[in-house]
Amino acid sequence: MSRKLKPEPKLSVAKRKPPRWQYERNLTLIIWIIIPLIIALAVGLVGYWGYDTYVAVWNQPIAKIGNDTITIGNGTASRVVKGNVTTLDMRYYVKMLRLYSLTGGNTSSSSFPYQVLQQMENDVLVSRAAPGLGLQVTRNEITAKINNDLISSVGGGNTTGNSTANITGNITLPQSDLGKLYQQWLDYVKLTDSEYRQVIGDALLTQKLQDQITQSIPTEGKQVHLYAIVVPNEGNATEVENLLKNGGNFTTIAEEYSTDETTKQYGGDLGWVPQGILLPEIDQVAFSLPEGNISAPIVSTNGYYIIKVAEIDNNRTIDEQYRQMLANTAYNNWFTEQRKLVRIIEYLNQTKATWAMNHIS
Numbered sequence: 001m002s003r004k005l006k007p008e009p010k011l012s013v014a015k016r017k018p019p020r021w022q023y024e025r026n027l028t029l030i031i032w033i034i035i036p037l038i039i040a041l042a043v044g045l046v047g048y049w050g051y052d053t054y055v056a057v058w059n060q061p062i063a064k065i066g067n068d069t070i071t072i073g074n075g076t077a078s079r080v081v082k083g084n085v086t087t088l089d090m091r092y093y094v095k096m097l098r099l100y101s102l103t104g105g106n107t108s109s110s111s112f113p114y115q116v117l118q119q120m121e122n123d124v125l126v127s128r129a130a131p132g133l134g135l136q137v138t139r140n141e142i143t144a145k146i147n148n149d150l151i152s153s154v155g156g157g158n159t160t161g162n163s164t165a166n167i168t169g170n171i172t173l174p175q176s177d178l179g180k181l182y183q184q185w186l187d188y189v190k191l192t193d194s195e196y197r198q199v200i201g202d203a204l205l206t207q208k209l210q211d212q213i214t215q216s217i218p219t220e221g222k223q224v225h226l227y228a229i230v231v232p233n234e235g236n237a238t239e240v241e242n243l244l245k246n247g248g249n250f251t252t253i254a255e256e257y258s259t260d261e262t263t264k265q266y267g268g269d270l271g272w273v274p275q276g277i278l279l280p281e282i283d284q285v286a287f288s289l290p291e292g293n294i295s296a297p298i299v300s301t302n303g304y305y306i307i308k309v310a311e312i313d314n315n316r317t318i319d320e321q322y323r324q325m326l327a328n329t330a331y332n333n334w335f336t337e338q339r340k341l342v343r344i345i346e347y348l349n350q351t352k353a354t355w356a357m358n359h360i361s
Helices: 020-059 090-102 112-133 139-153 175-189 193-216 234-245 250-257 280-286 320-341 350-357
Strands: 061-066 079-082 085-089 164-166 172-174 220-231 269-274 298-300 303-317 344-346
Touching (some): 020 090, 061 090, 085 112, 090 193, 090 350, 139 175, 193 320, 269 303, 280 298, 280 303
Antiparallel strands (some): 061 085, 164 172
């Protein structure tokens, strides 16, 4: 028989452990690599949090006015204009909130932040339209306005050249001291000279627009001498209408039935009224009725009106009070039309408004 050879046993070589100094060196290297990575990650997270909390929030847009899409500017506190779009950022918005709060704004009103934003938007709308309207404000006009405001604030009058302005008591204010007073004011409202000049320039430009609109209101025009009876509901209106149809006296019925306390004692006499003063639904009827006629009941937001056109004058001098009312209406209508023509995107919400109000101090 053949013998089976037994396999030779494999020789195992014992693994030699690295020396302790090498182990410690490798551990040290790992620590030196991991710890800086952890620190870098932590710094990055803190930096991102800090940027997002303290930097980015100031640069976020509050509103864009214009018809183009643009990239937000570098976050300077100003109106950033690119192409055909003006961007109002949070930093500039907070500055305007502070200014208006220091100059008489009602900060306790929940609508205050939104009123300020609307004013800022209106300023942009006026500045955009100004060239086409032939309106401009010079640097000298802005300077004169600032100086006169400063002098008025301490009780003086206008000043020019090197004259002095009398103020309360025996104190006088030399022209050369206006610079110091102005710097004190800028420090108080926390605005730069260019920022405050922008505000004053906007105000002057808006005033010029308002003056232009007022001057466009005619001094004479068609007017109607109106009488009116105002009642609260349809039932009362039908009752009054039937009384008038049966020959009742308009002034007598007005004194008895009208709820308009201002005119009922005069028999409902509204006097001479130009077109554009009354509510639109009443105005339309009043200037379409023939002289001497009485209208059917007119439904309005203030109740039911029945009016009588006593007289018509096609070329009557318009009372100055009515001219101012017409000018104010035309002024408000101008902004309404501009807001239809110019795209306005607002990013303000209650959270942002509250944050901004908390940072005006």
